[in-house]
Amino acid sequence: MSDINQARQRVSILRNLLNHHSYQYYVLDEPEIPDAEYDRLYRELQALEHQYPELVTLDSPTQRVGDKPLDGFSQVKHEIPMLSLDNVFNEEELSAFYKRVKDRLAIDEPIEFAAEPKLDGLAISLLYKDGVLVRAGTRGDGTTGEDVTHNIRTIHSVPLHLQGDDYPTLLEVRGEVFMPKAGFEKLNQAAIKNGEKTFANPRNAAAGSLRQLDSKIAASRPLAMYCYAVGKVDGMDSVETHSEMLNHLLKWGLPLCKERALVKDIKGCLEYFEKMSAQRASLPYDIDGIVYKVNRLNWQKELGFVARAPRWAIAHKFPAQEEMTVVNDIEFQVGRTGAITPVARLDPVFVGGVTVSNATLHNMDEVERKDVRIGDTVIIRRAGDVIPEVVSVVPGSRKQGAYKVKLPDHCPVCQSDVVREEGEAVARCTGGLFCQAQRKESIKHFASRKAMDVDGLGDKLVEQLVDEKLIDHVDDLYSLTIEQLSKLERMGEKSATNLIDALEKSKSTRLERFIYALGIREVGEATALSLSQHFGSLDKLLAANIDELQNVPDVGPVVAAHIVHFFQQKHNLEVIKKLREAGICWQNVDVVNQGDQSLAGKTFVITGTLSAMSRDEAKRLLQLKGAKVSGSVSKKTSAVIVGDNPGSKAAKAEQLGVEILSEVDLNNLLGR
């Protein structure tokens, strides 16, 4: 065989393979080969087409992206006009639709409907002639739209050539082009990173992508399409139902929505509506309702059309997730962790099924990026149970007098300093021990096992103590009495006595535990230990400046700034003073060991039960010698210390070839 004939044969094999695997991946979501193998086949085809340009065809998988941008969009006339759908917004209106259908058909039997989500995208019509995609157009006015073939060709799930051998000679297919939520988020994150304009929602992003003259731009956007109906069809045996037609489309390689279903009667429609409403937030794409279509095509024909909408189909819409309203004020809320969040106070607006008066602006970066000002008209979005957010300012709506907000210097709750570290979007209150907004979290953290380890003082009890106004700040814990505690719900005298004993016991602690218990931002157990080892006493730590703090291993400028800010708040200092007055004390034992750093640079993982000490104690002793102790095994782990009944970490270590040590080895390491 000549070279070119050999190449022709291979090109045909490669195209079939690539089309098959694209279908498995993009349409069925069932890939059969790794991406790298697909890429290899693709590159082989590219190389052959480069060597033999005469073998290139328009429907080759390599020809999805055009060379040159278009000069403008031309018009396409649809073979059969693209219809619109009538909407219903509640059960009553849906029942009225159902009754109209039944009355018109003059039947009594239950009606079967093909149901599927209504995607929030753009309606597109594809035209296949002899199986080849020859044209794709937007809906336009229903009769004539814009030719966006060059961009639609870049969507991998849209076949450039239909599969099989029983496709019609002419097939007009209708569907929705959309941008999946995950792709939209990624696209916007990249835009933010590059200082570019973001899209307000996935629909706008999909529309903006299709409106490009250069198909390279559309190709770089994560677009997808689901087909839902046919227009003109020539050269095919007739089918009896809409769902049968959809099955044919899938068989020919066209992408369909996986959530489509057949339902019976109004009850089936409503059950499907409820099911999809519940799934809506977790679906990978935005939907704005459900479409029901009478499944039998002879009944569709009998029902016909009114104006430009079919009598046999209806869109059952969800409440709108986006609405416009006015920003009356922007206030700052303090979260449980001290994060300061700007919140827009709004003219009440009904959105996503509820009336909304407040919407989050996330952080000051977002306020600045979206340029939201008091007095602006904005778009509010409430999707599912997610907190309503300000999406954008309505372009051109700004009135004179609209003004910007400034991040406050002081916490609106406790007046401590507000800081926003360089490179961080979130501003925070520094009054961690004192701030009312943070008190529950700070007390829970203070009492937790790795901090002051107050046995029996769990999260629920902390909430109860704060709610009952028995404590305000951590130091109040040490003034609690058995009498006060035993009055609490589900707390007898015995439990109350136990808690008081546990509090008493917790007073004798270690410096690193106390530092950790303060809840200073980004000061975890390891940093607390480094700080205690370096300074030896709390007073020296309190007196340290940013430069001195940065001499401590693992403490960089950001952590150093957090520590300084924390100790600059006089309210925090007052709480610390009260804690010491309550009798909290520690021995500066760690300083004694400061010299021996023989395990510096090593990372250990401890798994299973040790006989001579707890895992926490082993961790502390390893850290005192400069080691790091991690919770998970990786190739970088120096060794895994295995006690009795080890978990999967021992197996993982073996699999990765990481050294395994016994408790005896551990004792040797610790010099015990």
Ligand code: I6G
């Ligand atoms: O706009 C539409 C969205 C979804 C539709 C549609 C649809 O089916 C799932 N079906 C038809 C027949 C029409 N518009 C006209």
